[in-house]
Amino acid sequence: MRTFELPSDPAFWQDPAPFFQDALASGGGLFTSASGLAVLGYDALFELGRDPRLDGHPFPEGDFGPDKADIHALLRWGLFALTGPQHRALRQAVIGGLSTRRVEALRATLRLQARELHGAMLEQARPDLIASFVAPLAARAFCALTGIDPDHAGAIAAAIAEIGGQLSFAPAPERLPAANQAAWGLLELMHTLEADGSSALITDIAARLPPASRASAAELVAAFALDAVETTTSGVFCVLDCLIRQPQLHRELAEGRYTLAAAVQEAFRLTSPTILTARMTAGEIPWRGETIPTGTTLVMWWPSANLDGRAFARPAAFEPVRPARRHLAFGIGGHGCLGRQLASLLAEEAARVLLLNGGPRPVRTGETRFLPRFSRLSESAPIRFD
Numbered sequence: 306m307r308t309f310e311l312p313s314d315p316a317f318w319q320d321p322a323p324f325f326q327d328a329l330a331s332g333g334g335l336f337t338s339a340s341g342l343a344v345l346g347y348d349a350l351f352e353l354g355r356d357p358r359l360d361g362h363p364f365p366e367g368d369f370g371p372d373k374a375d376i377h378a379l380l381r382w383g384l385f386a387l388t389g390p391q392h393r394a395l396r397q398a399v400i401g402g403l404s405t406r407r408v409e410a411l412r413a414t415l416r417l418q419a420r421e422l423h424g425a426m427l428e429q430a431r432p433d434l435i436a437s438f439v440a441p442l443a444a445r446a447f448c449a450l451t452g453i454d455p456d457h458a459g460a461i462a463a464a465i466a467e468i469g470g471q472l473s474f475a476p477a478p479e480r481l482p483a484a485n486q487a488a489w490g491l492l493e494l495m496h497t498l499e500a501d502g503s504s505a506l507i508t509d510i511a512a513r514l515p516p517a518s519r520a521s522a523a524e525l526v527a528a529f530a531l532d533a534v535e536t537t538t539s540g541v542f543c544v545l546d547c548l549i550r551q552p553q554l555h556r557e558l559a560e561g562r563y564t565l566a567a568a569v570q571e572a573f574r575l576t577s578p579t580i581l582t583a584r585m586t587a588g589e590i591p592w593r594g595e596t597i598p599t600g601t602t603l604v605m606w607w608p609s610a611n612l613d614g615r616a617f618a619r620p621a622a623f624e625p626v627r628p629a630r631r632h633l634a635f636g637i638g639g640h641g642c643l644g645r646q647l648a649s650l651l652a653e654e655a656a657r658v659l660l661l662n663g664g665p666r667p668v669r670t671g672e673t674r675f676l677p678r679f680s681r682l683s684e685s686a687p688i689r690f691d
């Protein structure tokens with residue numbers, strides 16, 4: 306079998322596309338790797354991602370180790386790490402909480418929040434697309450979703466950034482105590498919201514939990530806080546950074562050639578913010594003449610699906626008018642992302658306010674230098690307005 310490893314070349318984080326080329330040229334499929342098998346290419350990711358035998362990836366033996374006890378407690382009930390009937394039941398409860406109606410009801414609030422942050426950014430001497438706009442907006446969206454006072458958004462964003470730093474490919478050991486403390490604080494906050502009944506989201510999830518559930522609704526929400534804030538910051542930034550670089554966008558939207566929603570989804574496809582996630586086989590999976598044994602780790606390289614020329618003609622081009630085909634930036638199947646609707650809504654509202662407000666045109670200045678993280682996030686993103 307061919308081999309595909311996480312590239313050690315720092316250039317990978319800036320632009321992973323060339324690193325997938327050989328794998329895609331040979332049709333994608335399964336590759337050996339130090340951590341199990343790597344899955345690359347649209348067909349392989351689409352088919353295996355939807356296979357119910359490819360389940361969540363449990364935390365390693367001994368969890369994250371005694372030095373990360375609070376971070377583990379925060380993520381303990383992450384759906385991505387759960388399997389079988391327990392996962393299905395808890396996932397259903399979370400799906401019920403994150404209903405289409407609840408998410409859509411946030412649109413007006415998030416548009417207002419985006420306007421407010423945009424207005425403040427226009428006044429700043431050195432505005433930064435991430436620090437001034439996207440990161441606070443994602444934190445406010447999490448607050449709006451969970452019923453937390455938006456005044457706490459800054460502290461939540463800082464806590465998540467601290468925890469996220471420890472889950473990157475290059476954690477700073479001296480920041481570990483602060484990250485554990487941040488994780489402890491976040492989990493406590495969720496428990497308080499559940500106890501005082503002030504979060505309709507948590508109350509709704511709690512009402513849908515299976516009888517005698519070992520996980521509480523507070524723990525389930527705590528476990529996706531990182532997705533809801535950090536992954537969303539990464540995703541909305543990638544979308545805006547891509548759309549800002551499309552001078553034709555404004556005109557083509559005005560001509561009705563496509564909708565803003567289609568442009569946002571095309572930007573998600575093209576930038577594929579989440580580089581990889583891990584799954585594990587819960588049973589043997591026969592696949593194209595091979596058998597993947599039970600208990601095998603599969604590393605799902607989602608961007609390689611979205612850059613696969615067999616699935617998307619001219620895959621490196623921004624073309625919102627494409628034959629309808631589902632992109633895999635949010636994964637797929639029984640472990641597919643539950644925040645797709647919220648992240649898409651937030652990206653649309655952020656793009657509307659930033660790019661279609663009839664005011665000064667945003668121009669990215671300086672380099673975008675992506676950090677070595679599971680989801681693509683630049684350390685800074687300076688912007689000016691012309």
Ligand code: HEM
Pocket residue numbers: 354361384385386396529532533534536537538539540541578579582584607634635636637638639640641642643644645647648
């Ligand atoms: C642009 C932002 C986001 C991106 C790119 C993203 C991407 C992903 C990806 C690739 C997966 C793995 C899917 C799979 O294995 O098939 C995932 C899982 C997940 N995401 Fe997101 N996500 C984003 C935002 C969010 C938000 C806002 C939430 C919650 C409000 C969320 C909640 C989750 C959960 C709970 C899972 C695990 C589902 C399971 O294992 O059953 N995500 N996400």
